[in-house]
Amino acid sequence: MLLRSTLTMVALFAATPAFSQALTAEERTQVDRIVADTLKATEVPSASIAVVRGGEIVFAKAYGKQAETMPAPRDDAPYQIASVSKQFTAAALLLLENDGKLSLDDKVAKYVPGITDGDKISIRQLLSHTSGLQDYWPQDYSFKAMATPVTPQEIVDRWAKKPLDFAPGTQWQYSNTGYVVAGMIVEKVAGIPLLDFLKLRIFKPLGITAYDQDLAIGKGFPQGYGRAAMGPVRVATPAAHGWLFAAGELAMSARDLAKWDVARLDRRILTPEDWMHQETPVKLNDGTSTGYGLGVSIGSANGRRYIEHTGEAVGFLSENIVFPDEKAAIVVLTNTWSSDAFITIGQALAKTLLPAPPPPPVDTADAQALGTARQVFDQLREGKLDRGLLTENANYYFTPVTITDFRDSLAPLGDPVTFAQTGRARLRGGFVGRSFRITYGNRALTISSYADQSGRIEQFLIAPVQR
Numbered sequence: 001m002l003l004r005s006t007l008t009m010v011a012l013f014a015a016t017p018a019f020s021q022a023l024t025a026e027e028r029t030q031v032d033r034i035v036a037d038t039l040k041a042t043e044v045p046s047a048s049i050a051v052v053r054g055g056e057i058v059f060a061k062a063y064g065k066q067a068e069t070m071p072a073p074r075d076d077a078p079y080q081i082a083s084v085s086k087q088f089t090a091a092a093l094l095l096l097e098n099d100g101k102l103s104l105d106d107k108v109a110k111y112v113p114g115i116t117d118g119d120k121i122s123i124r125q126l127l128s129h130t131s132g133l134q135d136y137w138p139q140d141y142s143f144k145a146m147a148t149p150v151t152p153q154e155i156v157d158r159w160a161k162k163p164l165d166f167a168p169g170t171q172w173q174y175s176n177t178g179y180v181v182a183g184m185i186v187e188k189v190a191g192i193p194l195l196d197f198l199k200l201r202i203f204k205p206l207g208i209t210a211y212d213q214d215l216a217i218g219k220g221f222p223q224g225y226g227r228a229a230m231g232p233v234r235v236a237t238p239a240a241h242g243w244l245f246a247a248g249e250l251a252m253s254a255r256d257l258a259k260w261d262v263a264r265l266d267r268r269i270l271t272p273e274d275w276m277h278q279e280t281p282v283k284l285n286d287g288t289s290t291g292y293g294l295g296v297s298i299g300s301a302n303g304r305r306y307i308e309h310t311g312e313a314v315g316f317l318s319e320n321i322v323f324p325d326e327k328a329a330i331v332v333l334t335n336t337w338s339s340d341a342f343i344t345i346g347q348a349l350a351k352t353l354l355p356a357p358p359p360p361p362v363d364t365a366d367a368q369a370l371g372t373a374r375q376v377f378d379q380l381r382e383g384k385l386d387r388g389l390l391t392e393n394a395n396y397y398f399t400p401v402t403i404t405d406f407r408d409s410l411a412p413l414g415d416p417v418t419f420a421q422t423g424r425a426r427l428r429g430g431f432v433g434r435s436f437r438i439t440y441g442n443r444a445l446t447i448s449s450y451a452d453q454s455g456r457i458e459q460f461l462i463a464p465v466q467r
Contacts, residue, residue: 022058023051027353034348035063043233044334044341045225048079050258051353052322052329055265059353060255066222066335068235075255077222079333080213081318082248082311084257086179087278088198089246090127090295092186094274095201101189104294111185115160121168123185126178127294128282132164135175137247140337142239142314150242155180172290176247183246194246206263208256213313214241216251224315225336233336236315248311254331261322261329264307279307279324310342317342328354366421366434373436373449374419376460383407391458406462413440422446431458437465 023031035047046064050057062073070077096102102111108126109118117132125131136159137143159177166173183194190197195212203210217238224236263269270278278294291299297308304323311318315335319342322329330349334342372389379385383403387395418439426433431450438445443464450459 021053023353028059030352031059031061031349032063034352035061035345038341038345038348039064042339042341042344043227044336044339045233046073046222046335047341047345048073048075048077048254048331048333049345049349050254050329050331051349052258052261052265052327053353055262055327057255057258057262060253060258062254068223069219070222076209076253077220078209078211078216078251078253078256079222079318079335080216080224080248080251080311080313080316081257081320081333082213082244082313082316083176084309084311084318084320085244085246085248085250086127087295087309088202088250088260089179089182089186089194090278091202091270091274092190092194092197093123093127093182094270094278094294096186096189098271098274102185108181108185111188112156112181115156115181116162116164117168123182124282124294125168126182126185128290128292129172129174129178130169130282130284130290131175131178132166132168132171132173133175133177133181134159134162134165135173136177136180137243138174140312142237146239146243146314149240152180152184152242152245155243155245156184169285172284172292179247180245186246195249198250202260202269205269206259208252208259210256211251213244213249213251214238221251222316222335224313225338226315227336227338233338236337239314244313248313254333257320257331257333258329261320261331264322265324265327265329312337319343319346321346363425365432366425368455369425369432369434369449369451370419370421370436372451372455372457373421373434373447373460376457377410377419377438377447377462380406380460380462381410383411389457391452391456394457394460397459410462413443416440 035049039047046062046066048062050060060075062075062077064073066073066077093104097104104124105122107119108115108121108123112118121131136155155177160181186194186197199210224238225233226236227233264275267275278296279298280293281289281291281298282293283289291297299306305325306321306323308321315337317334317337319332330346332342332346376389380403385398385403390398416438420437422435422437431452433450436447445462446465448459448461449457451457
């Protein structure tokens with residue numbers, strides 16, 4: 001149930017125009033190779049993927065062995081999506097709030113009695129992991145109690161009545177326990193089981209087939225697998241009934257999960273305001289952003305916003321990531337919890353199916369500094385120097401002997417292959433510092449420079465670096 005980081009995957013997407021054409025024959029071949037090669041290298045039994053481009057599902061396919069009793073992979077087979085389910089629980093509460101039946105600022109004690117400091121914890125804090133309730137499943141394996149069936153109330157009695165890990169709203173800490181309480185609130189207010197409410201208000205309107213993952217076991221359903229260290233891949237024993245509930249109880253196909261992503265992009269089912277509410281990072285009491293909204297992580301990379309969540313169930317790992325501004329999404333579901341293949345596949349799909357990142361915008365000051373640095377460098381290669389480009393101190397440093405040494409050591413290298421700034425400009429001692437890297441095939445040099453506010457060179461030191 002651990003929320004795994006996906007920043008490396010996110011960084012592969014760049015701000016580009018939306019496009020919705022179906023995959024070309026070449027792209028399909030590349031996708032097949034990516035998935036097949038990853039499954040072979042990691043010994044992951046199977047994967048099911050879906051791709052959204054331009055707000056449309058343009059590809060969905062399953063690969064590998066989904067179960068010992070399934071002779072061929074089916075793209076409609078429901079994988080356990082675990083914590084990706086949290087956004088659906090949060091959506092249920094947003095729907096109920098929009099119905100006027102509750103407020104996310106209501107205190108938990110109003111609906112579920114006996115919880116520690118329930119009169120101080122809001123529903124919003126449950127959904128944003130800021131309640132302070134201790135997580136009942138931080139482990140990435142099935143602990144002893146999970147072999148025995150459990151009810152939501154029993155989870156609450158064992159974990160939600162302990163002292164809080166912190167005062168509500170003061171810290172962020174992933175808590176499945178908070179989502180169990182949230183699910184209990186949905187059922188009390190709606191008057192029907194959580195899954196029935198989700199089917200009525202979300203899944204049926206979107207044409208999604210969803211299952212209670214505790215019941216998505218047996219013939220026709222994917223099995224979860226695992227391995228101990230580098231040992232053989234074995235079928236994993238599912239947890240007993242009830243352990244995931246509102247924290248991660250759903251099973252569905254990659255295509256069906258992508259339908260939800262499209263609904264997010266189109267602002268359907270929830271109101272546009274509620275979608276934004278879910279996708280807005282919650283702040284702690286001190287104003288610090290948590291980077292987490294209501295059941296989803298929110299962030300940006302290379303100028304592109306993303307809304308994302310991973311999921312981990314016994315024998316399953318999943319990734320669902322949406323890029324709202326570009327109307328793109330990728331779903332990767334795998335039936336093992338012993339490999340990061342779900343992230344590896346997602347990264348490779350991003351590289352293959354979305355355009356390459358555009359070059360970063362050029363900073364005018366950096367561009368001017370680069371031009372000056374190259375001008376001074378070329379002059380030093382020739383043993384001459386326009387001293388009007390230098391400050392008083394730099395003119396003092398560049399004696400005739402120093403200039404000769406620069407010329408005699410640089411000229412034999414010929415023209416550089418590359419000449420580029422590395423890192424960002426920095427301030428120090430009233431000057432702007434920049435570093436540059438020069439390459440010559442099998443060798444490289446670095447320039448450490450400082451310039452005053454008018455751009456005149458205060459320091460221009462060159463040294464060899466390892467290529």
